[in-house]
Amino acid sequence: MSKLFSKKGIKEKKKDKKCGKVDKTMEVYFDISPDQIPIIYSPNYNIRFLGLQKLHPFDSEKWDKVFNLLIGAGIITKNTSVEPVEAKDEVLQVVHPESYLNKLKWSAYVARVTEVPFLFALPNALVQQRVLRPFRYQTGGTILAGKLAMERGWAINIGGGFHHCSKDDGGGFCAYADITLCIRYLFNNYPSVEKVLIVDLDAHQGNGHERDFLLENRVYIVDAYNREIYPQDEYAKGAIKKKVELDDSVEDAEYLVRSIRSVNEAIEEFGPQFMFYNAGTDILKGDPLGGLQITAQAIIDRDELIFKAARRNKIPIVFVTSGGYQKCTAKIIADSIVNLKNKELLD
Ligand SMILES: [Zn+2]
Numbered sequence: 001m002s003k004l005f006s007k008k009g010i011k012e013k014k015k016d017k018k019c020g021k022v023d024k025t026m027e028v029y030f031d032i033s034p035d036q037i038p039i040i041y042s043p044n045y046n047i048r049f050l051g052l053q054k055l056h057p058f059d060s061e062k063w064d065k066v067f068n069l070l071i072g073a074g075i076i077t078k079n080t081s082v083e084p085v086e087a088k089d090e091v092l093q094v095v096h097p098e099s100y101l102n103k104l105k106w107s108a109y110v111a112r113v114t115e116v117p118f119l120f121a122l123p124n125a126l127v128q129q130r131v132l133r134p135f136r137y138q139t140g141g142t143i144l145a146g147k148l149a150m151e152r153g154w155a156i157n158i159g160g161g162f163h164h165c166s167k168d169d170g171g172g173f174c175a176y177a178d179i180t181l182c183i184r185y186l187f188n189n190y191p192s193v194e195k196v197l198i199v200d201l202d203a204h205q206g207n208g209h210e211r212d213f214l215l216e217n218r219v220y221i222v223d224a225y226n227r228e229i230y231p232q233d234e235y236a237k238g239a240i241k242k243k244v245e246l247d248d249s250v251e252d253a254e255y256l257v258r259s260i261r262s263v264n265e266a267i268e269e270f271g272p273q274f275m276f277y278n279a280g281t282d283i284l285k286g287d288p289l290g291g292l293q294i295t296a297q298a299i300i301d302r303d304e305l306i307f308k309a310a311r312r313n314k315i316p317i318v319f320v321t322s323g324g325y326q327k328c329t330a331k332i333i334a335d336s337i338v339n340l341k342n343k344e345l346l347d
Contacts, residue, residue, distance in 0.1 A: 024090040028143045029185065032082050037346075038148035038155035039075070039337075040082045041067045044137040045159045047130065063138075063159045065330035066321070066337075070158075073338045082148070084141040084157075086133065087176065091143065094188075095181050095212070100168045104132060104175060113170035135162070135175045142178035142320055146186045149274070149316040150193075154307070154346060156337060161278045161322025163206035164231060172204065172230060173323075179276060180212040182318065183219065186274060194218055197272035197315075199263050199306060200225070202280025202322045203290030207233035214239040220270040224259045226283075226291050242266055248291050252298035255283070260305045267313055275310045275317040279303055281324030281332055289323070296332045303336045307345040 032038070045063040059065075070076050092101060103109045107127045111120035119127055142160035149155040162174030170176075179198065186193045198213075198221045200206035205225040213219040214236070224244035237243065242262040246255065266272075281299055282290035303319070310317035321333055340346050 024088070025094055028085055028087055028091050028140045029147050029189070030085070030144070032148065035080060036082055037076050037080045038082060038145070038152045039070065039158065040084050040141040040145055040148070040155065041158040042083045042137045042141065044086070045134050045141070047134050059325040059327055059329060062325055062330040062333070063321070066158045066333045069330060069334035070337060073334065075338060075341055082144070084137060084144045086136045087139040087143060087178075087181070088136070091140070091181070092136070092176060095167045095177050095184055097168060100170075104128075104170075109170075110175065113165075113175050114173055132175055138162075139176040139178040139181060142182045142318070143185050145318040145320070146182040146274075146276075147189070149318045150186070150190055152316075153311065153314075154317050154319070156319045157321070158333075159321055161202065161280060161320035163200055163202060163208050163278050163280075163322060164204070165208040166211040169208075169211075171208075174208060177208055177212060178320070179206070179209040179278065183209075183213075183274075183276060187218065193273045195220065195270055195272045196274045196276060197222065197263075197266055197270060198276045198278070199266075200278040200280075201259055201283070201302060201306070202278050202324075203282040203287065203292055204229060204280070204323060205231055205233060205236065206278060207231045207236035210236035210239035220266055220272065222259075222262045222266050224255075224262070229289065229291050241270075246292060248293065250292060250294075252295055252301075255292075255294055256298060256302060256305065259302065260309070263306060263309055267309060267315070272315055275306075275315050277306050277310075277317055277319050278322045279306075279319050279333075279336075280322035281329050282322075284324060284326060284329065284332065287324060287326055296328075296335070299332055300336045300339050304339055304343055304345065307340050308343075311345055 047060040138159035141157040145155040164172035165174035227245040283294040
């Protein structure tokens with residue numbers, strides 16, 4: 001148990017003292033039992049309908065596959081893993097204005113955000129239920145991961161990492177700003193957390209959290225991304241303290257040296273009390289969107305080096321899976337988590 005926070009403080013916040021009403025924004029922030037492991041997943045994460053999983057270039061069942069591979073590897077069981085709750089409007093509104101949540105009531109807007117054009121022709125109730133609800137569960141998982149990492153030193157959400165969504169605009173398959181939400185919850189509930197380091201190693205620039213934290217000096221962002229691909233958001237780049245701009249010829253060794261060096265320098269310069277690691281796997285060779293040539297082994301090495309940096313410096317760390325939806329991706333994510341366990345980085 002971390003000395004950094006008072007558990008009592010959080011419990012008190014759950015009730016409004018005047019009228020005894022439960023604070024609904026705290027529903028996502030529940031306690032887990034000592035025998036549970038802070039690996040977070042819900043069957044509600046997965047998007048399965050109308051053959052979408054076949055039409056979309058993404059393996060939209062990767063979350064379920066990672067979970068089952070981790071059970072197969074003996075890392076978790078259905079009882080020891082943690083099932084999050086859906087992030088409902090009260091929770092989302094901690095960051096998102098109502099005007100943004102209203103935009104998601106238009107199927108045409110959701111079609112643009114998710115890059116699945118045919119959603120535009122569907123009734124919004126169906127889009128909410130089958131597409132946005134899984135994202136809301138994943139968002140609930142990311143917010144909870146912040147709390148569990150404070151208590152256990154680390155937490156993994158087998159989903160989330162919607163780094164293209166800012167508080168008032170979605171894009172690139174990202175409808176909710178789960179990273180911003182996780183960090184806002186930390187600032188609101190843990191006075192000891194004054195400085196948060198975001199390490200975004202997905203192949204794409206994380207313009208959503210960057211736009212949200214552009215003027216926030218409590219957040220330091222390291223972002224390594226392919227400079228040639230979406231979103232090329234120059235305005236959002238103003239929030240990045242350490243940019244690692246990659247081109248498609250970058251090889252494993254150079255990728256690892258440049259990314260990890262930036263993270264170690266950031267820890268030294270900034271002295272964060274929390275790390276948020278967006279561990280996208282779309283840097284993998286063959287990814288149709290990422291455009292990079294990194295091997296599976298280098299992804300496993302990367303995750304290990306990031307965890308070592310956090311754990312060595314006693315910085316609580318959240319890991320989310322973010323982009324990367326090739327058929328082989330789930331196995332790489334699971335292998336990487338097994339490697340973290342084997343290297344005693346999940347103790
Ligand atoms: Zn990506």
